Each structure stands twice: as structure tokens, then as C-alpha cells.
Amino acid sequence: MLVVLAGARPGMVGAPAQVATTDLNVFFVVDMTPSSSAEDFNGSAPRLDGMKADILALAGELAGARFSLISFDSSAKVVLPLTTDATALTTLTEILTPSSAMVSKGSSISVAKDLLSQRLAAAQEAHPERPRLVYYLGDGEQTSGSSPEPFTSAAQLTDGGAVLGYGTAAGGKMRDYTFGSDKPGSYIRDKANGYQSAVSTIDETQLQAIAGQLKVPYVHRESPAGISAALAKSAPTVVSSPAGTEDGAGRWELYWLFALAAFGILLWEAADLTRSWRQLQRHGNERHGKEEAR
Known part of the structure; x- marks a missing residue:
């Protein structure tokens, strides 16, 4: 009976615990415009499927880091503030849905630059010792009437990361996700082309320009495989290290x-x-x- 009780691992919460962490702040900036639904990733899958898979794969490779998720279409918003809660990142990533084509009025690939700069500056002020990585995920397609603005301020606060590009030169047709991710509608029609199915193509020149501004590498993502290579190119500058003890985080065994x-x-x-x-x-x-x- 004593052996059985010992095997049940009785204990009390509240003991100090040794905490290990990866001292990195990681920001994912994700393109949620209708073109993220273009079906030319890994053959015929939506580009957003590739973006989601890469976010989760990168989070797995950098387990223990603090993650933030920023999405953009015609405007940018913080979907997830910096947190070590990997479950929250997974949940919010999985429910990302392309913006509605019915209300889309054109978007800029740099619309998230100011919000990203603000979040990077806040992270630097709170923890200046932690390097900040930025992973920009998109297709580079500029649909607004103006030219994209440079990521100048964000570049000064970025210590690493990568620009990940999705899509092909041939392009892919886009479905309308107005009614949610579980109910994709018909293909978006191009009014300027006789209402034929609209086709979105990747613009790697624009993506490479963003990578140059942020001083990070550009990586074209064509399939879910090989994220380790993309991670290696992003050159994070800090690896896992002990962070001392935290009162109340452990158990008295x-x-x-x-x-x-x-x-x-x-x-x-x-x-x-x-x-x-x-x-x-x-x-x-x-x-x-x-x-x-x-």
C-alpha cells in the first residue's frame, strides 16, 4: 500500500521551481488578405495553411520563447500579445481566416509596420536583454493604390527573423471566406476580367525588399517541409538558458x-x-x- 501511495506522487503546490526559458521575443506578422486563400501552396492548398503550419513549426523549434501574433489585411491588429502560452498561440493560429473579399478595399503589405514597431519598442523597454525576432509571412501582393512604406523603425528594433513568402508565379484562385473558415465560399471573381476567377500571384520582389529593410533573410515556402532550414537562416542570437527559480511555481513532493x-x-x-x-x-x-x- 505504501508503494502504491508513493507511485501516486502526492504533493503540495507552492514550492520554488527552477525555470528554464528561451530568452527570445518572437513576433509573427501574418498576411490575412483574401490572397492568403489562394490555392497554390504545396500544390493546391491555401497559402494560409502553409503560414499556419510554419508558425506552429517555428514555435515548436523555439519552445519556451515569448510569442506574439499580429495579423493584417486593410489594417493591422494584435491577435496575441507576447506570451509563453503555447496553447494560446496554437489555438489563435488555427482559427486564422482570410478576410472577406466582400469588404476588401485593397491592402498594403506594409500596413502592419507601425503596429509592429510599437510592439517591438514595448518589448525592448520591458526586457531590453531579450533579442526580438520578426517572422513576416505573406505573398507580397500590393493591392492598394499607394506604394508600400518601408519598415524603417521596426528594422532598428529587430535582432533576427525572416520573411517567408507563399505562392507561385503562376498563381492560384482564391475562395471567399466571408462566412468563416469552416464555410469557404465560391471563388472570388475578377470584375476587370469578365468576372473570371481572380488569380493571385506571389511578388517576391516586394518580399525581398521587406527582408532587406528588416535585415533578415527571405525564404520562399513552397511546402510544409524544411522549416529547420528557414529557422537556421533567421539566425536567432540566443539559445535556451536557465532563468533561476520562481517561487510558487513548483510542488513539494x-x-x-x-x-x-x-x-x-x-x-x-x-x-x-x-x-x-x-x-x-x-x-x-x-x-x-x-x-x-x-
Whole structure:
């Protein structure tokens, strides 16, 4: 019974715990314009599927870092502030949905630059010792009437990362996700082309320009495989390191009390059996001596 209780690992919360962390702040900037639904990733999958897979793969490679998720279409918003909660990142990434084509009025690939700069500056002020990585995920297609603005301010606060490009030169047709990710509609039509299915193509020149501004490499992503190579090119400058102890984050383990009691009983039983065996041996010797005397 004592062994069973020890195996149940009883304990109390509140003990200090050694905390290990990856001292990185990682920002994902994700293109959510209708073109993210273009079906030319890994053959015929939507580009957003590739972006989601890469975000989760990068988060797995950088486990323990703090992650933030910023999405953009005609405007930018913080979907997830910096957090170590990998479950929250996974959940919010999985429910990302391309913006509605019905309300889309054109978008700029640099619309997230000011918001990104603000979040990077806040992270630097809070923890200046932690390098900041930026992963920009998009297709580079500029649909607004103006030229994209440079990521000048963000570049000064970025220590690494990568620009990840999705799509092909041939392009892919886009479905309308006005009614949610689980109910993709018909293909978006191009009014300027006789209402034929609209086709979105990647603009790697624009993506490479963003990479140059942020001083990070550009990586074209054509399939879910090979994210380790993209991570290696992003050159994060800090690896996992111990961060001391955190009060109340651990448990006071009590299983050893039951294990010690079980060990004590085992010793007592062993001593008792040894004593009984010696007594039997002594009685046997005495009986054998009496028989020889006869």
C-alpha cells in the first residue's frame, strides 16, 4: 500500500521551481488578405495553411520563447500579445481566416509596420536583454493604390527573423471566406476580367525588399517541409538558458515519505526473516546433534 501511495506522487503546490526559458521575443506578422486563400501552396492548398503550419513549426523549434501574433489585411491588429502560452498561440493560429473579399478595399503589405514597431519598442523597454525576432509571412501582393512604406523603425528594433513568402508565379484562385473558415465560399471573381476567377500571384520582389529593410533573410515556402532550414537562416542570437527559480511555481513532493516508510518495513521484514532463518538453522543443528548422540 505504501508503494502504491508513493507511485501516486502526492504533493503540495507552492514550492520554488527552477525555470528554464528561451530568452527570445518572437513576433509573427501574418498576411490575412483574401490572397492568403489562394490555392497554390504545396500544390493546391491555401497559402494560409502553409503560414499556419510554419508558425506552429517555428514555435515548436523555439519552445519556451515569448510569442506574439499580429495579423493584417486593410489594417493591422494584435491577435496575441507576447506570451509563453503555447496553447494560446496554437489555438489563435488555427482559427486564422482570410478576410472577406466582400469588404476588401485593397491592402498594403506594409500596413502592419507601425503596429509592429510599437510592439517591438514595448518589448525592448520591458526586457531590453531579450533579442526580438520578426517572422513576416505573406505573398507580397500590393493591392492598394499607394506604394508600400518601408519598415524603417521596426528594422532598428529587430535582432533576427525572416520573411517567408507563399505562392507561385503562376498563381492560384482564391475562395471567399466571408462566412468563416469552416464555410469557404465560391471563388472570388475578377470584375476587370469578365468576372473570371481572380488569380493571385506571389511578388517576391516586394518580399525581398521587406527582408532587406528588416535585415533578415527571405525564404520562399513552397511546402510544409524544411522549416529547420528557414529557422537556421533567421539566425536567432540566443539559445535556451536557465532563468533561476520562481517561487510558487513548483510542488513539494511527498512521495518519498511513503517510499521511505516502505523501505523501513522492507528492512524490518528482512531482519525478521534473517532472525527466523537463524533460529531454524540453530534448531536443525540441535536436532541433528541429538540424533548423532543416539
